[in-house]
Amino acid sequence: ISAEPGFGPQGSSTTVSGENFQNIKDKKVKIMLYDGTAFVADIKTSVKVDSDGSFEATCTIPTENDGPYKIKVVSKPDDDGDFYISDTVEFRIGTIMVLLSKDESRVGDQIVFTGNGFTDDGEWNATFGDVTIFSEEQASGTGLLRVGSDTPQFFVPQVQPGEYTITVWDVDAELTVETDFTVTEYTVLDFELLEAPNEFNVSIDGWNWPEVDGDINDEDRIEFVLFNETDDWDMDVRQGGTPGTVAILNKTGDKA
Incomplete structure (x- = not known):
C-alpha cells in the first residue's frame, strides 16, 4: 500500500x-x-x-x-x-513544511533553506533535481532542519535554466517533501577574443558564480586551465593591469 x-x-x-x-x-x-x-x-x-x-x-x-x-x-x-x-x-x-528565501534565482546565488515538522533529531537529505545539496544532516530536537546548529543554506547548482524540484527526505520517517525552484541564468565566462597568439593579453569577464559570503563559502580564488585532448596548462590570470593581482571572485558572484 x-x-x-x-x-x-x-x-x-x-x-x-x-x-x-x-x-x-x-x-x-x-x-x-x-x-x-x-x-x-x-x-x-x-x-x-x-x-x-x-x-x-x-x-x-x-x-x-x-x-x-x-x-x-x-x-x-x-x-x-x-x-x-x-x-x-x-x-x-502534522504539517511538514519547507520554505526557501527565493523560489527563483540564477546559478551561484545563495538560498536560505528552512523546514519544520521533521523527525526530532532525525536524519535528512535534500536534492536539487539530480544534484545532492545536503546529505546525512540531523534535524533539531524539535524537528527543524539544521546543518549542525545552523539554518541550512546552499548555492544554486551549476545547472541549465529551467524548472527544478527540490526534494527533502526525512530518512527515519521515510517521507519526502518537494518544492519547486526556477533557475533563471547560467554561469557565464566571456572572452574578449576566441583566438590569439602566444603572450597576447585577453580580457575575461564572468557572471553568476558563487557568492563569497565568508561563511559557507570563503573561497574567492579562481583557477584557470587551458587544455586540449592531450595536455593542459595552468593560466596566470590577473586583474588590474600588469603585473596586477591574481584574479578572484567579488563578494556577490555577479562578476569575476
Missing part, C-alpha cells in the same frame, strides 16, 4: 492505494491508524477492491496528536476470517 501525501495535518486528506489484494468481486478492505503496533482509530471501515486486486481511497486524517504513525490496511479473503492480507505504510500527522 501507499499513502500520498505521506503526511498532513488533522482533517486534511491523503490518498491510500493498494495492489495485489484478493481479486474477488465485492471484497473490501479496512483502513486503520496505528501507533507502532497499537490500534488508534478506524479511517475507513469498508473500501471495495477492484477485480484486479487494487483499490484507491481518499481518506480524512484523524484528529490525533501530531507525530509518526502507521496506516494499516487489512483484508479478510475467506469468509471465516482466519486468513488475512495486510500491509502498513509510514504516515506522519
Whole structure:
C-alpha cells in the first residue's frame, strides 16, 4: 500500500492505494491508524477492491496528536476470517513544511533553506533535481532542519535554466517533501577574443558564480586551465593591469 501525501495535518486528506489484494468481486478492505503496533482509530471501515486486486481511497486524517504513525490496511479473503492480507505504510500527522528565501534565482546565488515538522533529531537529505545539496544532516530536537546548529543554506547548482524540484527526505520517517525552484541564468565566462597568439593579453569577464559570503563559502580564488585532448596548462590570470593581482571572485558572484 501507499499513502500520498505521506503526511498532513488533522482533517486534511491523503490518498491510500493498494495492489495485489484478493481479486474477488465485492471484497473490501479496512483502513486503520496505528501507533507502532497499537490500534488508534478506524479511517475507513469498508473500501471495495477492484477485480484486479487494487483499490484507491481518499481518506480524512484523524484528529490525533501530531507525530509518526502507521496506516494499516487489512483484508479478510475467506469468509471465516482466519486468513488475512495486510500491509502498513509510514504516515506522519502534522504539517511538514519547507520554505526557501527565493523560489527563483540564477546559478551561484545563495538560498536560505528552512523546514519544520521533521523527525526530532532525525536524519535528512535534500536534492536539487539530480544534484545532492545536503546529505546525512540531523534535524533539531524539535524537528527543524539544521546543518549542525545552523539554518541550512546552499548555492544554486551549476545547472541549465529551467524548472527544478527540490526534494527533502526525512530518512527515519521515510517521507519526502518537494518544492519547486526556477533557475533563471547560467554561469557565464566571456572572452574578449576566441583566438590569439602566444603572450597576447585577453580580457575575461564572468557572471553568476558563487557568492563569497565568508561563511559557507570563503573561497574567492579562481583557477584557470587551458587544455586540449592531450595536455593542459595552468593560466596566470590577473586583474588590474600588469603585473596586477591574481584574479578572484567579488563578494556577490555577479562578476569575476
